[in-house]
Amino acid sequence: xxxxxxxxxxxxxxxxxxxxxxxxxxxxxxxxxxxxxxxxxxxxxxxxxxxxxxxxxxxxxxxxxxxxxxxxxxxxxxxxxxxxxxxxxxxxxxxxxxxxxxxxxxxxxxxxxxxxxxxxxxxxxxxxxxxxxxxxxxxxxxxxxxxxxxxxxxxxxxxxxx
Numbered sequence: 451x452x453x454x455x456x457x458x459x460x461x462x463x464x465x466x467x468x469x470x471x472x473x474x475x476x477x478x479x480x481x482x483x484x485x486x487x488x489x490x491x492x493x494x495x496x497x498x499x500x501x502x503x504x505x506x507x508x509x510x511x512x513x514x515x516x517x518x519x520x521x522x523x524x525x526x527x528x529x530x531x532x533x534x535x536x537x538x539x540x541x542x543x544x545x546x547x548x549x550x551x552x553x554x555x556x557x558x559x560x561x562x563x564x565x566x567x568x569x570x571x572x573x574x575x576x577x578x579x580x581x582x583x584x585x586x587x588x589x590x591x592x593x594x595x596x597x598x599x600x601x602x603x604x605x606x607x608x609x610x611x612x
Contacts, residue, residue: 518559
C-alpha cells in the first residue's frame with residue numbers, strides 16, 4: 451500500500467512539474483474591414499520578438515479533419531513587426547501556403563494567430579472570429595479579444611499585453 455501511495459504521489463508531482471504553464475493567449479491580432487468591406491489582418495507582436503506559426507485557419511464548426519479548411523500558414527520563424535494586410539493575401543515575402551477557399555465563408559470559424567518563437571513559447575497572439583462578427587463592425591472598428599472595439603482601443607490593449 452505504501453508503494454502505491456508513493457507511486458501515485460510521484461506521478462502527480464511529475465505531471466505538475468512537467469505540465470507547467472502553457473503559452474499565454476494575448477490579444478495581439480485583430481481583423482477589420484477596409485473601406486470597400488474587404489477583411490484585413492492586423493498583427494501587433496511584442497517588440498521585435500521572433501515569431502512562428504503565423505497562420506489563418508478557418509473551418510466549419512466541429513470539424514477536426516483537414517478537409518474543408520480555408521486560410522494559410524507561413525513556414526518558419528520571422529522577426530515580428532506590426533503588420534496589416536488583406537486577410538487572404540499575406541505579404542509575398544512571407545511565402546505563405548494557402549489552403550482551401552481564400553475568402554470568408556459564412557459558416558466557418560476563423561483563427562488568426564502566431565506565437566513567440568522561444569524555447570518556452572511564452573505567448574500566442576490570436577483572434578477568433580466569424581464572417582458575422584466582421585459584418586457587425588462599424589467604420590474604424592476592429593474585431594479583437596472576442597469583441598468589436600476601435601483601432602485605438604486595440605492598439606492600447608495590444609501594447610498593455612506585452
